[in-house]
Structure formats: structure tokens, C-alpha cells
Amino acid sequence: MSLTETEIKESIIDTYTKVASNGRLVAERFYSPEELQGLPTSAVELALGVGNPARHAALQRGEVVLDLGSGAGIDTLQTARKVGPTGKAIGLDMTPEMIRRARANANAMGMTKVEIIDGPMEAIPLPDASVDVVISNGVINLTMRKSQVFREIHRVLKLGGRFCVADMLVNGELPEDVLNHPTAWTG
Ligand SMILES: C[S@@+](CC[C@H](N)C(=O)[O-])C[C@H]1O[C@@H](n2cnc3c(N)ncnc32)[C@H](O)[C@@H]1O
Incomplete structure (x- = not known):
């Protein structure tokens, strides 16, 4: 029997509520030692991504950047440093515990141009054409509705906006027992 989207989401939230450092x-x-310098321990020790999209997104000062599935905030915080006080880094996550951690980490760094918002990446709670860059690190693989996420990314990006993602890809077919195993859906 296939898992429903609701069951998968509940399992993801449960996993990332309990995830250990x-x-x-x-x-x-x-990340390089320079990139990690000055970040709160809790952001560094809960890095759960598969790459470093903020390094490759050619971020400019003044840009508004959305980090999809921001977790404890390692990429959102790095982004905020790169875009500076005239820009803004927005982290989006659907796990309340991760949202709490990312906000605490931003506060610990005294970052005022960081906003952590609660919501699903399949229905991003931001207006059309409101961000310059979308980044994401190890998150889009977790959704059953990848095309919907890409539609949402296109919707929130300004004309000429950029998208820089680090993620896992499947090359070939997954066996049924993997497709229907909650652990395989939670990363
Ligand atoms: C593997 S962690 C990566 C966290 C962060 N990007 C990093 O590199 O440390 C995945 C994160 O994505 C969030 N997430 C998973 N599915 C999501 C969805 N559909 N909408 C919003 N956030 C989601 C989880 O709550 C979790 O914090």
C-alpha cells in the first residue's frame, strides 16, 4: 500500500523534530573554515544538507534570497552575510522545531535581515515575483510533488531570478519496498 502525502509529511516532521546533531x-x-566562522554551534552541528548552494549562487549585496527547507539555518545565515543589510535572507521550513532553532540561531548572530517562515515548499507563503534567488540544500528530494515545488519556485522568483540547488537524484527505478518505506522518504 502506498504512503499518502500526509503520512510522508508527518514522518518528515517527526524525523526533523528528533534529528540529532x-x-x-x-x-x-x-563548508570552509571561513564560512563556518562565527556561525552558532547549533547551526553548524545540525547541517543536514548535501552541498553548499549559497557558495555557488553568485549572491550579490542587496538581494532577497529564499532558502527552501532551511533547517537549523546554516545556509540562510551564510546567505544573510553575503547579501548584507540591504538584502534579506528568508528561510522556509515546515518543522516547528527547525523553525525555532533557525530563529534562535539568527538571533544569536544578531541578524536582523533574516526571516524564518513556516510553510510547505509546495505552497510557498510569499507573493509572486518577490525574490531574486532561491536556494535549497537536500530538501526537494523529500517531496512527492516536485513539479509543484518547481512551479512555486518559478512563481516567487522575479524575472531573471536564479535558482541554485544541491540535492540527491535517483538514476533509475526505486524498488517498491523503498518507495513505500517512511524512512526512505525522510532523508
Ligand atoms: C535534510 S534537512 C536540510 C536542512 C538544511 N537545508 C540544511 O542544509 O541543513 C531537510 C529540511 O527540510 C524541511 N522540509 C522537508 N520537507 C519540507 C516541505 N515540504 N516544506 C518545507 N520544509 C520541508 C525539513 O523540516 C528539514 O528541516
């Missing part, structure tokens, strides 16, 4: 394992794999 991985030490600096992920952070040191994908």
Missing part, C-alpha cells in the same frame, strides 16, 4: 561531520565536508 552530527557533530561537525556534514559542515566540515561542505
